[in-house]
Structures are given as structure tokens and as C-alpha cells.
Amino acid sequence: MNKNFFIGLALGIFVLVGGFVLFKNYNQSSYQVLIETNIPNTEITEGVSIMYTAIGFSPSEVTLKNGGKITWINKGNREIKIGVNPHPIHTGNREISGGDFTLDLMPGDQKTVVILKTGTFDYHDHLNAGEGGTIIVQ
Amino acid sequence: MNKIFRTPKLQMIIFLLLLSISAIIHYSFISYLQAFLVALVSTIMFDLAFLRLRKVALFFPYSAIITGVIIGLIASPYLSWYQLIITAGLAMFSKNYLLFKNRHIFNPAAFGLFFSHLIFSNTISWWAVSWQQLNVQNLSAIIYILILLLPGLVSIVRMRRFVNILAFYITYALLNQTIFDPTAIFFAFVMLPEPMTTPSKRTDQFLFGISIAVLSFIIRFPLPDVFTPVLLLGNLIFITIKVKSRMNI
Numbered sequence: 407m408n409k410n411f412f413i414g415l416a417l418g419i420f421v422l423v424g425g426f427v428l429f430k431n432y433n434q435s436s437y438q439v440l441i442e443t444n445i446p447n448t449e450i451t452e453g454v455s456i457m458y459t460a461i462g463f464s465p466s467e468v469t470l471k472n473g474g475k476i477t478w479i480n481k482g483n484r485e486i487k488i489g490v491n492p493h494p495i496h497t498g499n500r501e502i503s504g505g506d507f508t509l510d511l512m513p514g515d516q517k518t519v520v521i522l523k524t525g526t527f528d529y530h531d532h533l534n535a536g537e538g539g540t541i542i543v544q
Numbered sequence: 545m546n547k548i549f550r551t552p553k554l555q556m557i558i559f560l561l562l563l564s565i566s567a568i569i570h571y572s573f574i575s576y577l578q579a580f581l582v583a584l585v586s587t588i589m590f591d592l593a594f595l596r597l598r599k600v601a602l603f604f605p606y607s608a609i610i611t612g613v614i615i616g617l618i619a620s621p622y623l624s625w626y627q628l629i630i631t632a633g634l635a636m637f638s639k640n641y642l643l644f645k646n647r648h649i650f651n652p653a654a655f656g657l658f659f660s661h662l663i664f665s666n667t668i669s670w671w672a673v674s675w676q677q678l679n680v681q682n683l684s685a686i687i688y689i690l691i692l693l694l695p696g697l698v699s700i701v702r703m704r705r706f707v708n709i710l711a712f713y714i715t716y717a718l719l720n721q722t723i724f725d726p727t728a729i730f731f732a733f734v735m736l737p738e739p740m741t742t743p744s745k746r747t748d749q750f751l752f753g754i755s756i757a758v759l760s761f762i763i764r765f766p767l768p769d770v771f772t773p774v775l776l777l778g779n780l781i782f783i784t785i786k787v788k789s790r791m792n793i
């Protein structure tokens with residue numbers, strides 16, 4: 407154990423703590439808005455719109471009839487790539503992403519897909535997989 | 545000059561850069577390049593700074609470049625610049641300070657990405673190594689897959705880690721009932737066989753590869769990303785066994 411080890415350790419701890427504090431301050435307000443807006447839509451419908459904004463997908467959970475349509479709308483300020491779980495291989499029901507590996511939406515874009523398979527399918531933004539939601543098809 | 549290009553690390557760097565270029569072309573989105581470069585440059589800078597602090601003679605940072613490219617290829621391209629810099633710093637901290645017999649214990653890229661995930665709650669996107677699709681009727685798809693497979697030449701032929709890689713991929717494919725998984729291929733060719741943190745004896749390579757595949761199958765459900773924590777766990781088990789049995793590396 408020499409002096410350099412402790413300098414390195416101190417740097418490491420500084421980076422960890424600094425990053426944590428920065429992140430806490432940065433995201434606190436976003437979390438509050440998320441809690442208020444990401445309310446699941448439990449009503450069974452034939453068609454539903456799922457909107458992406460800076461705070462994620464809304465509604466976070468939707469319930470559809472078999473053969474129902476989902477319209478994906480990107481109202482955020484960056485490109486999103488919607489993929490069905492599991493991440494990152496997207497081997498679940500790819501009807502969610504129009505049959506492709508990902509359904510790509512630039513800001514302002516919208517696309518509609520039809521879901522024929524029944525079940526519960528989770529999805530996410532492939533570029534930021536922490537953001538996602540659930541689609542239940544009955 | 546010719547001799548330099550024959551070193552496995554430089555060959556790996558060249559193949560990874562080819563992979564990066566193919567992904568950036570595929571996504572047609574230049575902003576990904578910014579995140580990639582922030583990860584790469586900050587990893588190199590941290591490595592040089594830590595080497596200086598440790599009073600180790602500076603050398604060309606091949607390993608740091610490989611780690612930086614890996615982080616650039618699989619971290620979310622939408623991480624903010626400071627998150628990428630901290631990820632790079634954590635990776636190089638583990639490479640320079642978490643050592644056993646002067647060799648690092650953990651795969652640096654996996655360490656940086658996993659602890660960055662714990663701090664920032666971000667998930668690893670694997671953006672550059674997950675979009676390749678098996679389509680034999682499409683020439684560009686075949687070329688992209690060949691580029692994805694290139695690092696395997698280094699790890700299988702030059703580094704002789706084929707037992708480790710095969711044991712992992714076959715077990716993984718059987719457990720997950722999949723033949724072609726680009727993410728698992730990248731993980732198997734580039735991250736799994738890192739020579740400093742994994743066994744070199746064939747029997748140990750075999751056991752290591754199978755263990756990582758089985759662990760990734762068992763604990764995949766509670767985790768948003770499975771490969772990085774499982775690899776770190778494997779590194780830890782490997783070093784623990786090595787310490788206990790006082791094996792030579």
C-alpha cells in the first residue's frame with residue numbers, strides 16, 4: 407500500500423460521490439413529474455396512442471384487444487428506437503416494433519402497428535433501455 | 545512497423561474500430577460519434593493519469609483504447625458527457641488499482657459500465673453490437689455480420705481462447721434457444737476472453753465459459769443487463785480460486 411494507491415482510491419471515491427450527487431440533483435424534478443404522468447391505462451381498447459416525451463413513455467401500461475392498433479408518437483427531442491423485451495436482443499413479440507428489430511422514430515414522427523398475438527409484452531427504448539412500458543393484449 | 549500490426553491488441557483495436565464505423569454508418573446519426581469519442585478519449589486520459597500517479601513508465605495505451613471503444617460501443621449514446629467520463633474513470637481505476645500480482649482483477653469496461661449503472665441507474669444499450677440481423681439474402685447484412693465476427697480472429701486464433709468462447713456460446717445458445725445473438729457474440733469475442741482476468745488453461749477456460757453462460761441464464765430476470773455483472777462475478781470467482789490455490793497466472 408503506497409501513497410499512490412490512496413491518491414487513486416481518493417480519486418475513485420471522489421468520482422463516485424461526485425457523480426452520485428450530480429445525478430441526484432439532475433433527476434429529482436424529472437422523477438416527480440414521472441410519478442404524476444405515467445399512469446397505466448387499464449381500459450381495454452382497440453386502438454391506443456403511446457407517447458414518448460422527455461420523461462419517458464406515457465401511458466406506461468396499456469391494455470388492447472387482440473388485433474388492436476398502437477400508434478407510437480415521439481414528442482421528445484431525440485430519436486428513439488422502440489424494441490420489445492428482452493433487451494438487447496428483442497426476441498419477444500416483434501409486432502410491437504412493426505416486425506423489425508426496432509421501430510425508429512425521429513422527433514415529431516409517429517407510426518402505427520397492429521398487434522395480433524395475445525399476452526403481456528414489455529418494451530423499451532433500445533438507446534436508453536431504462537425507459538419503457540408494458541402492453542397487455544387480450 | 546509490420547511487427548506492430550501483428551500484435552493482437554492492435555489487431556483487436558482495428559477490428560473494433562471497423563465495427564464502430566459500421567454501426568455509425570448503420571445508424572446514420574453523427575451524434576453517436578460524439579459519445580463514442582468522449583468515452584474513448586476520457587478512458588485514454590484516465591489511464592495515462594493513473595499510470596503517472598502510480599509512477600509506471602508510460603506506454604502506448606492499447607488496453608485503454610480497447611476499453612474506451614467497448615464503452616463507446618455499448619454504453620447508451622444518450623448518456624451525458626459527465627456520465628461517460630465517470631464510466632471511463634471507474635474502468636481505468638479498476639485497471640490501475642484493483643490488482644492482484646500486478647494484474648487487474650476485473651474486466652475494466654465491465655467494471656466501469658456496471659458501477660456507472662449503479663450510480664446513474666442507466667442501462668447498457670449495446671447499441672452498436674445488437675442490431676446485426678442474420679439475413680443471408682441481404683449482402684449488407686452479411687458484411688455487417690462478418691465485421692462483427694472479426695474480433696473473434698484475435699481472441700480465438702491469436703489469444704487461443706477458443707475453449708472459453710465456445711464453451712460459453714454453445715451453453716448460452718442451448719439455454720436461451722437461440723443460434724445467432726449479436727450481443728452474445730460480441731461479449732464472447734471481446735469481453736469474455738480478456739487475458740488478464742480470465743483463465744488460460746483449457747480446462748479452466750471450459751469451466752469459466754460454461755459458468756458465465758449458466759449464471760447469465762439464472763440471474764437474467766432481475767437485472768436489466770446481465771453480461772457485465774456476471775462477468776465481474778466470474779472475474780471475482782476466478783481470482784478467489786487463484787488466491788486460494790496460489791496458482792501461477
